[in-house]
Amino acid sequence: MDKFEQKRQDYTHHIAKATLASSIKEMSLKKMAAAAGTSDRMLMHYFKDKQDIETAVLTSISQELIDLLQQPDLKLEFTAFVRFLRQAIDEPRIKPYLNLWFEITHLATSQGEPYTSITRTIGESFDDWIKQIYVPTEGEDVDQQTALLFVFTEGLVVMNKIGLEERMDAAVEAMIALTKDNRPRN
Amino acid sequence: MDKFEQKRQDYTHHIAKATLASSIKEMSLKKMAAAAGTSDRMLMHYFKDKQDIETAVLTSISQELIDLLQQPDLKLEFTAFVRFLRQAIDEPRIKPYLNLWFEITHLATSQGEPYTSITRTIGESFDDWIKQIYVPTEGEDVDQQTALLFVFTEGLVVMNKIGLEERMDAAVEAMIALTKDNRPRN
DNA sequence: CTTGAAATGTAGTGATTACTACAAATTAAT
DNA sequence: ATTAATTTGTAGTAATCACTACATTTCAAG
Incomplete structure (x- = not known):
């Protein structure tokens, strides 16, 4: 796997955890960055925009739920x-x-x-x-x-x-x- | 009835109509003011804050719904x-x-x-x-x-x-x- | 008419937001 | 080692928002 893709997934995973613990609307770029242990600037490097992050995060969470069921x-x-x-x-x-x-x-x-x-x-x-x-x-x-x-x-x-x-x-x-x-x- | 109270009710009524037509979250102070035919400044004169307006508006709408039922x-x-x-x-x-x-x-x-x-x-x-x-x-x-x-x-x-x-x-x-x-x- | 209060307008504040310009540092390729 | 590309930091922009300071007009009471 790409190093780029790997980072995307790492970030996605951490942000997903934080999102589950609070809510979608609470997750500003800054909070996402904090949850991922990086800066908002970096998130914009690895993702197109905020919606790109959210899509990755929510898709990941959906899959978790499906597995959980x-x-x-x-x-x-x-x-x-x-x-x-x-x-x-x-x-x-x-x-x-x-x-x-x-x-x-x-x-x-x-x-x-x-x-x-x-x-x-x-x-x-x-x-x-x-x-x-x-x-x-x-x-x-x-x-x-x-x-x-x-x-x-x-x-x-x-x-x-x-x-x-x-x-x-x-x-x-x-x-x-x-x-x-x-x-x-x- | 107070002239003050009368205005509050007028504004509330118009904002309620606009809120029903769109949504709560769409209703910024400016949109509320536009719907009421006044300025945001005026709304702040007749209401304590935005929550005060929303409470009045939603209470009014609730009553409408109850009557409708x-x-x-x-x-x-x-x-x-x-x-x-x-x-x-x-x-x-x-x-x-x-x-x-x-x-x-x-x-x-x-x-x-x-x-x-x-x-x-x-x-x-x-x-x-x-x-x-x-x-x-x-x-x-x-x-x-x-x-x-x-x-x-x-x-x-x-x-x-x-x-x-x-x-x-x-x-x-x-x-x-x-x-x-x-x-x-x- | 004078005076004080109420009503309204203009402009702005400070907070938050997603997102970006620019440059510096790091890494990789030759 | 030099150059080029990738990665990261700093700082800032522009928009939106609720809300306010201040000044002015309108109005009402005596």
């Missing part, structure tokens, strides 16, 4: 999945990624690229992840159920971020009640 | 409510408010006050609104069902904003299927 042996049917999702939101290892996801969705709507592309990538990975774990009951439409789990998770994430956790739990119970009443475990 | 005669059971919510998200009259709501949730988590308070107010109003319209089926827990509708709506709003509309529709169908299978209309 991989759990080849995990299989859950609907109710268990819902409970699993609700609990995952509070996982300290997951939380920084959710914070960033939350931020990126907003940036995607207000700034467009590169955030929209990254949002799409992560969204698709999440979709795949659900499909990989979800064991549909009976003759359910997997795509629809997956979409429901996706939308529900998004909702939970928002509620969590705006501090309405009681409602998260209530919603989880309601969702489960909706299925349990009707689908005796077979 | 009032539909005294509307009563819906679960399935119809879900469909109603999904369709409401595309309503041009509602959309600007959803955009702002989306933005405020983000600001609430990144800037704190006054956005957290406003988020809470709107959230509670939305909760009340659901409860006022929702006709629970059988002996359901209304609070839980309300929370579910809230969370689900949040999820739909996010999906909508990040351009995953097919998944909105799929999720709606899945949600409805979840109840229809099991709860034959009685």
